[in-house]
Amino acid sequence: MYSQGLIGADSSTTESEEFLAAFQARIDREEKIEPNDPMPEGYRRTLVRQIGQHAHSEIVGMLPEGNWITRAPSLRRKIALLAKVQDEGGHGLYLYSAAETLGVSREQMTEELLSGKAKYSSIFNYPTPTWADIGAIGWLVDGAAIMNQIPLCRCSFGPYARAMIRVCKEESFHQRQGYEIMMTLARGSEEQKQMAQEALNRWWWPSLMMFGPHDSDSTHGDQSMKWKIKRFSNDELRQKFITATVPQAEYLGLTVPDPDLKWNEETKLYDHGEIDWAEFKAVVSGNGQMNRDRIRDRNKAWDDGAWVREAALVHAQKRADKQHIAREAAE
Amino acid sequence: MATAETNVPAILEIADDCLILGHRLSEWCGHAPILEEEMALANMGLDLLGQARALYAHAGELEGKGRSEDDLAFLRRERDYVNCLLVERRNGDFAHTMLRQLYFAAFMQPFWREVAANSTDATLAGIAAKAEKEMAYHLRHAGEWVIRMGDGTDESARRMADAAIELHRYTGELFMASPARQKAIADGLLPDPESLRGEWDATIATVFAEAKLEMPEIRVMQKGGRDGNHGEDMGHLLAELQFMQRAYPGQTW
Numbered sequence: 174m175y176s177q178g179l180i181g182a183d184s185s186t187t188e189s190e191e192f193l194a195a196f197q198a199r200i201d202r203e204e205k206i207e208p209n210d211p212m213p214e215g216y217r218r219t220l221v222r223q224i225g226q227h228a229h230s231e232i233v234g235m236l237p238e239g240n241w242i243t244r245a246p247s248l249r250r251k252i253a254l255l256a257k258v259q260d261e262g263g264h265g266l267y268l269y270s271a272a273e274t275l276g277v278s279r280e281q282m283t284e285e286l287l288s289g290k291a292k293y294s295s296i297f298n299y300p301t302p303t304w305a306d307i308g309a310i311g312w313l314v315d316g317a318a319i320m321n322q323i324p325l326c327r328c329s330f331g332p333y334a335r336a337m338i339r340v341c342k343e344e345s346f347h348q349r350q351g352y353e354i355m356m357t358l359a360r361g362s363e364e365q366k367q368m369a370q371e372a373l374n375r376w377w378w379p380s381l382m383m384f385g386p387h388d389s390d391s392t393h394g395d396q397s398m399k400w401k402i403k404r405f406s407n408d409e410l411r412q413k414f415i416t417a418t419v420p421q422a423e424y425l426g427l428t429v430p431d432p433d434l435k436w437n438e439e440t441k442l443y444d445h446g447e448i449d450w451a452e453f454k455a456v457v458s459g460n461g462q463m464n465r466d467r468i469r470d471r472n473k474a475w476d477d478g479a480w481v482r483e484a485a486l487v488h489a490q491k492r493a494d495k496q497h498i499a500r501e502a503a504e
Numbered sequence: 505m506a507t508a509e510t511n512v513p514a515i516l517e518i519a520d521d522c523l524i525l526g527h528r529l530s531e532w533c534g535h536a537p538i539l540e541e542e543m544a545l546a547n548m549g550l551d552l553l554g555q556a557r558a559l560y561a562h563a564g565e566l567e568g569k570g571r572s573e574d575d576l577a578f579l580r581r582e583r584d585y586v587n588c589l590l591v592e593r594r595n596g597d598f599a600h601t602m603l604r605q606l607y608f609a610a611f612m613q614p615f616w617r618e619v620a621a622n623s624t625d626a627t628l629a630g631i632a633a634k635a636e637k638e639m640a641y642h643l644r645h646a647g648e649w650v651i652r653m654g655d656g657t658d659e660s661a662r663r664m665a666d667a668a669i670e671l672h673r674y675t676g677e678l679f680m681a682s683p684a685r686q687k688a689i690a691d692g693l694l695p696d697p698e699s700l701r702g703e704w705d706a707t708i709a710t711v712f713a714e715a716k717l718e719m720p721e722i723r724v725m726q727k728g729g730r731d732g733n734h735g736e737d738m739g740h741l742l743a744e745l746q747f748m749q750r751a752y753p754g755q756t757w
Contacts, residue, residue, distance in 0.1 A: 235542070239534035243527060246748035246757035247574045248557045252550060255530050259546035266539055279539075304748060304757070354757075362755055470534070478537020480663070481598045484656025485538075491655065 186215030200401050205331035208274035216400055220330050221275050223402065228268035229286045230294035231261045233467050237301045238310060246304060253350055254307060260343045267340065271332040287472050295453070296379050298461030305358055305365075305372035311351015313373075313380040313418065319344050320414045321384070324404035352421065359425040366426075373422065374430045381445070382453045384411040415443045512567045513586065514688035515628070516576070517730060519559035520587035523577055524738075525608060526552030527745055528595055537598055544645055548605065551638040558631045578749040582742055583732040586682070590674035592729070592738045599663040602649040603671055609642035610707040611678045611700060618695035625693050647711045654715025661716070668712075669720045676725025678704070685730075 186193070196213055199206065206212055235258050242258065245251035269279040285291035296314055301307065322341050328334040358369035385391060385407040397403040405413075415434075422429050433446030455461065529549030536542040560573035590608060595601045616639055619632035653660040679697045681689060688694045712719055728734070748757065 232539070235534040242530045242533055243744045244747045246578075246752075248523075248553065248560070248577050250757055251530070252553050252557070255533060255546055255550055255553070258533050259543060259550070262539060262542040262546070266543070269539075357757060362752075364752065365755060474535040474537070477535075478598065480657065480659050481537035481541075481653070484653050484660030487660075488652040488656040 186213040188213050197399070200329050200399075203329075203401075205334065206329050207331045215396070216402075217275055219397060219400070219402060220333065221272055221277050224268055224272040224275075224333055225277070225282045225285070226292050226294070228265050228272060228282065229291055230297065231265035231268060232286070233293045233297045233471065235261050235265075236467055236470055237297055237299070237463070238307060240301050241304060241307050244304070245307075250354070257311070257347050257350065260347065264336075264340050264343070267336040268333075271336045274332050283475070287468070287475055289459070289468055292457070294383065295456045295461065296383050297467060298456050298464045299375065299379055300463050303368050303372060305355070305368040306375065308351050308354030308358060308369065309372035309376040311347050311349075312355050312421070313351075313376045314383070315344050315348040315351055316418060317380045317383045317414050319348055320410050320417075324410075327401075327404060329401040355425055355427075359427060369425070370427050373427050377430050378449065378452075379456075381411055381415070381448055382456075384408070384414065386450070386453075412442050415445060419443055508691070509566055509568060511625075511684075511688050511691060511693055512563050513684035514682075514694060515559055515563040515566070517586045517588075517682065517685060518694075519556050519563060519576070520585050521591050521608070521612075522552040522556035522559065524585070524587045524741065525591035525604075526550070526556060527741060528591065528593075529601075529605075531595055532601065541598075545601075548638075548642050548645070551635075551642070555631065555635050555638070562627050562631070574749070578746050582734060582739055585734065585738070585742070586684075586730050586732060588674070588677040589726055589729040589735060590671065590677065592734060592741060593671060593674060594737050596667065596670070597663055598649075599653050599660070599667040600671065602646045602653070603664070603667040605642055605646035606650050606711060607671060607675050607678070607708070609639045609646055610704050610711075611697075613639040613643050614700050614703050615695060615697070618700070619693075622695065623693050624691065628693060643707070647707075650711055650717070651715040654712070654717040664715065664717055668717060672720045673722045673724070673726045676722075677727045677729060680727060680730065682730040 188196075192211070193213060196211070196216070206216075238254065238258050238261075242251065242255050245254050269282060272282060273279060282291065286293065296317075301310070319341060322337050322344060325337040326334055326341060328337065355369055355372075358365040388406045388408045391407055398406070419429055419434065431446045433444065435444055437444045456464070459465075526549045529545050529552065532545045533542065533549075536545055556577065557573055560576040564571045564573060564576055590604060593600070593604060613636060616632040616636035620629050620636055623629045623632065650664065654664040655661070679701050681697055685694065685697070689696050709719070711717075
């Protein structure tokens with residue numbers, strides 16, 4: 174799961190006018206760009222950055238939901254949640270592989286995540302204090318991610334677009350399981366309903382922030398749109414998400430925590446209240462409630478696993494040597 | 505012959521083994537040493553939790569008291585869980601986790617094979633046919649890692665040897681038949697675990713040889729799980745597992 178909030182890649186590029194025009198012509202013909210095709214350096218850099226952030230988001234995103242696997246309330250929920258979090262890890266794998274086609278290694282990208290240099294989706298810097306947060310994440314966070322990722326299935330870079338097709342199918346399943354958790358809570362006891370409402374209150378605004386700054390404040394959108402990495406602006410996607418989600422909340426009998434939210438008959442869209450961009454900036458820059466914990470957990474897993482990875486490499490080398498000796502002896 | 509209600513305790517032994525080990529594997533989620541192992545550990549955990557679910561549902565039906573799979577999985581007292589001690593051992597490092605998995609899978613794969621082929625209980629035989637394939641994968645995966653770590657670096661070899669000394673003493677219980685188990689054996693539901701010892705010994709010896717690991721000499725095997733006498737880690741595991749069901753009794757999730 175991921176959204177387009179914080180790409181911030183430098184898309185400046187130094188190729189000749191002629192090269193750029195030929196590349197743009199391919200993009201405009203809706204041809205897919207493949208890893209070995211000529212491409213502007215800025216295009217490559219933007220994609221490495223975006224796919225890397227997307228992959229990191231999947232991996233860090235395993236932590237807030239993983240927080241509830243051992244406490245899931247039924248066997249069915251426990252299995253569904255473990256499978257879902259496993260899917261997120263799988264998305265991370267595809268995405269790292271897609272980025273590797275552009276000449277950057279998974280190790281390099283991992284290092285940038287662990288050192289805090291690479292960004293990941295800020296939404297995962299919020300805590301999951303209750304079971305209802307698992308429902309709300311599936312419903313809202315995966316729902317917001319889908320809004321962003323469906324257009325990415327048509328992204329001009331082939332490996333990314335193809336990875337997104339499977340990812341979207343799985344995310345859509347996740348979104349439904351999240352909504353089903355919310356539905357069960359909303360139809361349950363008073364304390365379950367309250368748990369669901371509180372989770373909606375916690376996740377609504379951060380979910381809207383997942384789409385990134387308003388178009389008027391977003392500096393990097395234009396070139397990505399031109400190269401068809403991105404197909405819709407931040408505000409367009411945010412509106413789509415609100416329009417799809419508000420009736421779902423109504424169906425649950427829950428209240429969206431925005432007193433200014435109302436249907437606009439003229440625009441056929443919901444007008445919504447002001448997003449707290451100061452909070453957004455604080456979380457993006459490392460000052461959310463869980464930023465430090467997330468990076469610490471990722472670093473701990475990586476450091477604790479160092480001896481395992483080293484053992485695997487050394488063993489593989491021993492095995493290769495043995496085969497080599499056996500082959501020489503046979504000759 | 506129809507499986508009797510008196511066989512429920514024997515089925516619960518296996519169901520509890522699967523639940524508790526599946527739960528332990530799920531604790532790794534997000535913390536594995538490598539992304540591919542995130543996938544594999546979750547996969548193995550999912551297999552075991554799936555097996556547990558099928559077994560609890562079957563046990564609940566046989567018992568005929570209206571207890572659901574969740575009642576059995578979440579709402580018993582610690583003393584009433586009858587898993588073997590091996591599966592409740594804490595994860596420790598990756599060497600401990602993989603060796604625990606190897607020990608268990610090397611027993612369960614032939615165990616399920618026998619249940620699938622010979623059980624008088626058609627439901628159990630059906631569960632077994634699927635579970636055997638799953639455990640064959642666990643056996644291969646865990647075996648490969650034990651070999652990698654045993655014959656890897658000095659550190660990984662030391663950690664592997666520590667894990668063997670720590671965990672080998674819990675393997676004896678796999679072959680002990682509680683009175684409940686003896687009844688199920690007599691009724692033709694389950695194989696005698698003792699009959700699987702030769703195969704288990706051979707599997708473990710092969711992996712250990714390739715891993716350059718010494719077989720620890722354990723004089724006294726630990727036991728007690730089948731009687732509900734668990735180690736100190738078990739209560740903490742159950743505190744997490746049962747948290748929601750205990751904190752919000754009688755609700756639907």
